[in-house]
Amino acid sequence: MKITRVETIPVQIPIHPERAIRGSLGAHTVSPFLLVKIHTDEGLVGLGEVSCTPLWSGEDQVTAAHFISEHLAPVLLGEDPLQIERLSAKCRQRLAANPFTKAGLEMALWDIVGKAAGMPLYRLWGGPVREFVSTKFSVSGLEPGKAAALAAWAVEKGFRTMKVKVGIDPEEDVARVRAVREAIGPKVRLGVDANGGWSPRVAVQTIRRMYEFGIYFAEQPVPPVDPAWMADVRSQVNIPIMADESVNTAQDAMSLARAGAADVFSVYVGKGGGVNSARKIAAVAEAAGLVCTVGSNLEMGVASSMMIHLAMATPAIAAEQFPCDIHSQLLYEGDLLAEPLPIQPGKASPFERPGLGVELDERKVEHYRVG
Numbered sequence: 001m002k003i004t005r006v007e008t009i010p011v012q013i014p015i016h017p018e019r020a021i022r023g024s025l026g027a028h029t030v031s032p033f034l035l036v037k038i039h040t041d042e043g044l045v046g047l048g049e050v051s052c053t054p055l056w057s058g059e060d061q062v063t064a065a066h067f068i069s070e071h072l073a074p075v076l077l078g079e080d081p082l083q084i085e086r087l088s089a090k091c092r093q094r095l096a097a098n099p100f101t102k103a104g105l106e107m108a109l110w111d112i113v114g115k116a117a118g119m120p121l122y123r124l125w126g127g128p129v130r131e132f133v134s135t136k137f138s139v140s141g142l143e144p145g146k147a148a149a150l151a152a153w154a155v156e157k158g159f160r161t162m163k164v165k166v167g168i169d170p171e172e173d174v175a176r177v178r179a180v181r182e183a184i185g186p187k188v189r190l191g192v193d194a195n196g197g198w199s200p201r202v203a204v205q206t207i208r209r210m211y212e213f214g215i216y217f218a219e220q221p222v223p224p225v226d227p228a229w230m231a232d233v234r235s236q237v238n239i240p241i242m243a244d245e246s247v248n249t250a251q252d253a254m255s256l257a258r259a260g261a262a263d264v265f266s267v268y269v270g271k272g273g274g275v276n277s278a279r280k281i282a283a284v285a286e287a288a289g290l291v292c293t294v295g296s297n298l299e300m301g302v303a304s305s306m307m308i309h310l311a312m313a314t315p316a317i318a319a320e321q322f323p324c325d326i327h328s329q330l331l332y333e334g335d336l337l338a339e340p341l342p343i344q345p346g347k348a349s350p351f352e353r354p355g356l357g358v359e360l361d362e363r364k365v366e367h368y369r370v371g
């Protein structure tokens with residue numbers, strides 16, 4: 001089998017304004033994403049999604065389309081799509097950085113592998129290690145009353161775990177977490193995600209002030225600089241610390257584990273350049289006695305499907321303890337899939353079909369196409 005064409009389609013689906021995620025890095029109000037289709041001479045087509053934002057990795061749908069057409073598609077054309085590790089290495093040799101762009105292509109290659117094998121990806125990767133993937137809701141860094149209303153809405157929808165965005169202003173952060181806890185009652189599990197917005201000293205003080213609201217983890221309390229910063233915070237608080245912005249690669253995971261900086265790694269399908277990188281981070285976590293969850297850059301249907309396959313087949317992704325951020329279907333006003341993913345609030349399952357198991361609704365793709 002040979003790759004004959006790499007097609008890209010820029011899309012944008014509006015986000016419900018009241019559910020857009022605001023954190024210490026800013027607000028995610030638009031998703032300038034790119035769909036990828038890798039065509040082959042045997043008629044199999046692989047689907048991928050570049051879930052990129054300027055805020056997160058300095059990519060958007062224009063840079064992704066440019067780098068694919070000018071640099072990465074030329075590397076892939078004529079090649080066997082089943083040789084993913086070799087093709088990913090070729091892409092890395094041709095283009096630095098741009099992890100979400102590379103991940104979109106890798107995703108489409110995996111979709112072809114699954115379709116060629118006639119198996120869903122999670123079965124190809126060793127089969128299910130859980131019956132379904134537990135998921136949580138993210139409460140945006142809104143003023144306390146609005147955050148509380150959003151959290152109550154999520155509980156009503158069925159979520160039993162959520163995290164609140166903090167790291168914006170310590171007083172406001174504490175007020176937001178208090179309001180959310182009062183709104184959701186004592187039984188819903190609650191974490192906080194600072195997106196690196198606190199200094200080490202403020203992180204320790206603020207996390208301790210939040211003990212009374214029963215928070216059970218703190219994600220990326222300090223900026224992704226020296227692992228010693230997060231290790232310092234972790235040594236002074238009594239809840240698990242989750243690394244997100246600090247862990248993009250297996251090497252990052254190794255240095256965080258060595259520094260004793262985190263209890264949990266948040267892996268993505270995009271930030272390390274693909275699902276292969278995510279699985280390597282999970283392997284480092286397993287070797288170090290740590291666990292992972294799956295984090296989100298508000299992936300749409302194609303990439304969300306990949307997140308579910310990844311979590312289904314990866315033992316170190318402890319979704320039961322640390323539910324995954326697979327909830328963006330609730331944030332967008334529409335989707336691109338012919339059939340919505342089997343996702344309910346708090347619970348996601350894969351389609352039992354080869355590859356990613358998803359198909360695009362081409363009318364919806366045309367509707368949300370931009371540029």
Ligand SMILES: [Mg+2]
Binds near residue numbers: 193195219220266295
């Ligand atoms: Mg995060």
